[in-house]
Amino acid sequence: MELQAVLMAAGGGSRMTDLTYNTPKAMLPVGNKPLMWYPLNLLERMGFEEVIVITTKEVQKMMSTDPKMKLDVKMKLDVVCIQEDGDMGTADALRHIQQKIKTDILVVSCDLITDVALHEVVDLFRAHNATLAMLMSKAHEFTETVPGQKGKKKTAEQRDFVGVDQSGKRLLFMANEADLEDGLSIRKSIMRKHPRMHIKTGLVDAHLYCLKKAVVDFLADNKSISSIRGELVPYLVRKQFSKTTNCPKIKDDAEDQNQKKNDGSTNHGHSSCLSFSLDRSCWNDHRGDMSEAYHGGKLRCYVHIMDEGPCYRVNTLAAYIEANRLAPKLFEEVPVHPSAVISERCQMGSDSYIGAMCQIADKTSIKRSTIGNSTTVKEKVKVANSIIMHGVTIEEGCNIQGSVICSNAVIGRGADLKYCLVGNGQQIEPEGKDHWHEHTP
């Protein structure tokens, strides 16, 4: 087997607590499908047959009852539950499942919605025998107004500085603005080996990583690393250029372990034969200096940067709204679920999506919105640019614009909501006029 897929679905959604305090992030509906359906669908389309899903008990329960998950996902899901207290980082989770991991792994986050050709990332991993290969994308501007936020409040984004070499594939440098005190310092050894470096800041990390098995074993030994993105990746990127003396403990560990075993396992066998062939090969990844291919380094990190094509991480409210707008188009959703009951005098825009078992009454107008399953919309309701989750009841005469209504909420008669965020199970009183940019948790 070549790669094992691991889906991290235990995240708490700390940057959009309004939505996630009741529903776990992995099961938030995006285009009437739970959020974790998207990465699972990506893996399934690529040909994976089994996925290890690391999640919480609550999500597991919801997964087993959700129709979409049961029907559409044909792969075998091996669900591993961990505690919900939030102390476990992604790297800790990997350490937890170390016994299950037999080959190199592909770690995906549950909030990734993309249609990237995964082979681009995996080919880098295979061809260069890399330790880490990851996916990044050019950040898209979010154009939709975010409900619940008055005015354009730009949160101070912590920028990521990513340094790549001339080909744009090799990852040389990665740091977050938060970790740099006063300036960006780059070691001379890196500059000597790669004199031309491109430093990019407008990139979104898709949290999709191909990691060698040796890295997982290394994690088992180094219990201090708890997050893949926050600690492991920068560590690996730095270690590419460290001196050979304290060189990749990872590689050496792997080779030692494998020498203990009798069969020449892939890692050890392959790295030695690769160097044997590379010695005879007339190829070099760089030119201009006297060193051999890869500068003789054993640890290599690669990144594939997507120029075009959707790639979203749904971890903020703005991203959630954007994803709701675009994800159904990606996957060619049927706009109206066959079991929804829609009366003839309802005006439905072409880019609206109605979930299963909805009831839409007369004289309603639904434009550019997503309506979840089992939602009831009574007469004379105008819904525009909104996201309505499951089980919501909207009484007559409401006017909802640019809002997000969470599950099981009830919007009373004649309410007028603009850019509001209505929490789970809330009730908006009838004739509530001029709710604007409000936020009812």
Add this chain to the structure above:
Amino acid sequence: MADAGEPEGPERKDDIVKAKQEGKELTKEEKQRLRKEKKQQKKSKEKKDDKPSRDSEKEKKPASAASPAPQTPTQPPAQKAPSAAPAPVPVPASETPSAADKPAKSKAELKAERRARQEAERASKGKKGDVGPQAAPGKPKAPPSELQPVVKRLPEHVQVDNPEVLKKLAKKLERQQTPEYNAATKVKIPLRSDYGYKVSLFSHLHQYSRKAPLTQQLGIPSTVIHPAIVRLGLQYSQGIVAGSNARSVALLHAFKQVIRDYTTPPNEELSRDLVNRLKPYISFLNQCRPLSASMGNAIKYIKKEISNIPSQCKEEEAKRKLLNCIDCYINEKIVLAAKAIAKYSIEKISDGDVILVYGCSSLVNHILCEAFEKNRKFRVIVVDSRPRLEGREALRRLVQKGINCTYVLISAVSYILPEVSKVFLGAHALLANGYVMSRVGTSQIALVAKAFNVPVLVCCETYKFCERVQTDSFVSNELDDPDDLIVTRTGTTQLEHWQEVPSLGLLNLVYDVTPPDFVDLVITDLGMIPCTSVPVVLRVKNVDQ
């Protein structure tokens, strides 16, 4: 036998009678025809619609032996002379109406018929469904009264302006690739599609783009093809593993991995099943990058070793034996051979020599490094050429050792040759007629060296000797990605939109052949031989094995 309402039955009997009259030569043909008839009876359902047309034609030409040769003109898809690889001849000659009507045939024509029929059978085994649609539109073009073979149609490689012909050629090329569905192992290898406009002289070769790897069409993780082979294929297509020796070594290591991970399925024998398992891998690698002669020889060796495993051998022991064989092969044919060749070559290098090398040959680099270590005083001129610019890598390795080097491009070769005392060339393969197949540009260097009376020595291990014969670089070559020729200088990329210019084609050849007249000596691990002794070595090798 020839009954069941086949209208050709009576005619067949006529022919058999005639055959007996005309001599022994026809009996083989008749036997073939009878065999074919049996096959046809099984397929008779498919051919029912063809029967009526056939009948009418058969009426007109009673005694014809349904010669495939004269049928050539009636079938547009190239029925070239058998030199081309199995052309998709529509099934059996007898199915489509024959155009000729010759009472007496000469031996040559009969031979041609037999050959074409054999090809037809071969083709019919591979493509059963293909034939139906092809046969139907095939109408008889020759008038019934014609006695001579029909007008010879222009073979396709000349009709390059005709887009339909090009399309058919492309389809034929695709079908020539090892069959998509390998029935033995139930494995489906996707086809890699050609890229860009191919220069007409080389339209029989494949031209792929590096940006469209074959892995696009495979699933991740690859279960159909062993991951080590997928990795290898990627490394080939991206040029990370390049050079004849490097590719062979990498191939053998990948096969070692495959053998290690192999388990014999129940009710199968390792010797047969493993060979079948390797077939789709080899076709996959072939599509990533066409196999080199050295790789071909290595694969032949492995297959022979696997087939020679006795059936009572236990799996573990068999695997161990195979791994050992592969290690021995690498050690003997590559590592030790390099040592032997270095020993012979050092005798030929004297102090004060100026040696010219071309491109990056692992063997030549090894020789020069060894000679330097043995304290020979010489300097090296490295000649390089676009687009690969492999000479830079050779230059790096030699300078790292401390050898005095000069670097020129191939356009300067005639200026620098007066200084040169010897030319050392590496080879990709040595052909059976003494021609040397090597990186494109090598024949140029050899030619110019000959003009300046500079001795040319080719260094080549015996495992690269190949039974193929070719005298020009067109018949069999490799086309690399044409986009490699595009270069950006001072911000402008002139050839960026070369595909939009209809009269422009980019050609990136990889190999060329050097005639033996230009090569003075071939240094192999068996000794120093003249170029024309290659067939002797091959014969000796075959006897040994």
